[in-house]
Amino acid sequence: MKKLSLFFIGLLLIPSLFLTSCDRGDDLIDSEATPAFTLMKDYLVSNNLDINNILAGPGDAIKFVVGEPAETDLNAFLSKYYIIDIRSSASYGDGHIQGAKNVAFTDILTEAPKAESKPILVVCYTGQTACYATALLRLYGYSNTQALKWGMSGWNSATAGPWNSNIGSPAAGNSNWSYSTAPPNLVFSDPIITSFSTDGSQILKERVEQVVADGFKTVSGGDVLASPNNYFVNNYFGEADYNAFGHITNAYRIKETLLLSTNGYQSLDPSSNAKIATYCYTGQTSAVLTAYLRVLGYDAYSITFGMNGLYNSNNAWVSNKWSASVSKNLPLVN
Template identity: 65%
Template sequence: MKKLSLYFIGLLLIPSLFLTSCDRGDDPADDNVVATPKFTLLKDYMVQNDLDISKIIKNSDDEKFVVGAPASADLQTFLDKYYIFDIRSSDAFNASHIEGANNIPFANILTEAPNAGSKPILVVCYSGQTACYATALLRMYGYKHTQALKWGMSGWSSSTSTSWDNKIGADEADNHANWTYNAAPLNIVFDDPMITTNLSNGEAILKQRVEDIVATGFGPATVSGSDVLTNPGGYFINNYFSETDYLGFGHITGAYRILPLTLGDDTYLGLDPDANAKVVTYCYTGQTSAVITACLRVLGYDAYTMTFGMNGIYNTNPAWSTNQWGVDSNPKDLPFAP
């Protein structure tokens, strides 16, 4: 009889044991615990630490990602302020460069950055586009005071302006069948991108992602305006214009206008995270789109920047107002290092 009583007591205790074990939500071995997606860890870290896309474009101190070449009278102050990375080839650097600049390969920007000390970093390239891409990556890596030289060396001197001079004038979009003035299509809400990593900390994931993107270089993140204009169906296109310019300038057929594009308000969900989507951003000069593309690649999108932007496919558009190379934007004749 005693054995039988113990048997029934055991049966009564078993459910309570199960209930106790199921309540251990902090047990990493618990199969019922759903791990936070890696993208969510990355996103939350970036938003909470002033590294949202909008904060890469303009940091928490209201410093934009680009700075124009100075007036002649302000040159020395400008040179004294920055630790300058010139990421052009050694041949181009040796031919002419800004006084005090350091010739740094793109692949070395993260390892060189600590040498700037307390100085903000200025990144210089041929046209400003690669420098803007590098600037975004450096800002995400913790160097928030990094800026790119707007228009690159093309904006410094007329003797080094060929990168821009040679990319305008074709006006392929003028009367092109794939150039339209229609209203933007309605934005679609997609899922988050997928990020694969063994890391479980948002900061560590961000560092790893930035390092991986730097290692691949700028070239794989670019597409020409001619390619996008000819085959718009091959891309998920986001036009980074104001609504007034989107309608007034015209735009590539099928281009969305997802702006603002930030993590904090979930507007980024308008972008297609599919690995075959080829998300291409285009702006006026290819410089802002380079920044956005760097951010999107770090976030796990198959993202591309349309090189030279609107300037590259329709520089003489009659609706143009600012950032038009050769009209309101021209090279300055600033000196090079002796």
């Protein structure tokens, strides 16, 4: 009788042992699986989608922004591009570029196929959101996409309000504006992203779609200047400009090395409590970088209006400085 009881107990234990064995096996497989980030990173590098190629254009060196045309070149300009205007319907109705399609930012990925063989030009108020959209469209497969530099503010003085009203110099005389040398860059681990897919291209697609759905992530220069310790600040200037123009206190300078192929991206902090705030001169390059970094899994933000919003009156620089004279008077339709 005792032997029979032990026999039945053994039968009852077999399923639990089997399940335990399976659980351990799954854990082992999961622990040895290639991280989703690595799969996506390898795909990006092998398909010429590293950060420098998104900024300059894969293969054909098409820069991510294009300036407004001369009036004599207007017709050729208009016929060349499939123009997507991502401003509000009210602003679009007040005046837009001839032929431009009014599309919500969240719909850019479904609108892009309608361009067919035409290059895509994305237009917004200042060029910043358009640059964010351009980076995401390029990562999604629309490599021949550009943003209109300065946005509608540069197209016509009647639509220049967003730039005219947002330049400033809160950094002048501010204790958190420094002229010290850049701190040495640190080395961090990779960001962690999740996906059920093991295909790098599919993971990238998922990430881009999520970043589009989340919208443009920004922070004002004044907020970062007031509390720089709340951010991981990345100054995207050349070394000479970093020292000559000054910079937010303790801002890292991660530019030339910011690549996947050389692991330079590991100079950025991927932790969930590290808000990476990048700034450039106009907020347009930093918008591209921010979109890219968010796809990689960083909690990244673009400092709006860049140096123009931080220290427009700084006499050490001229290039990419906004003034009302930047606006052209190209035609608007409504």
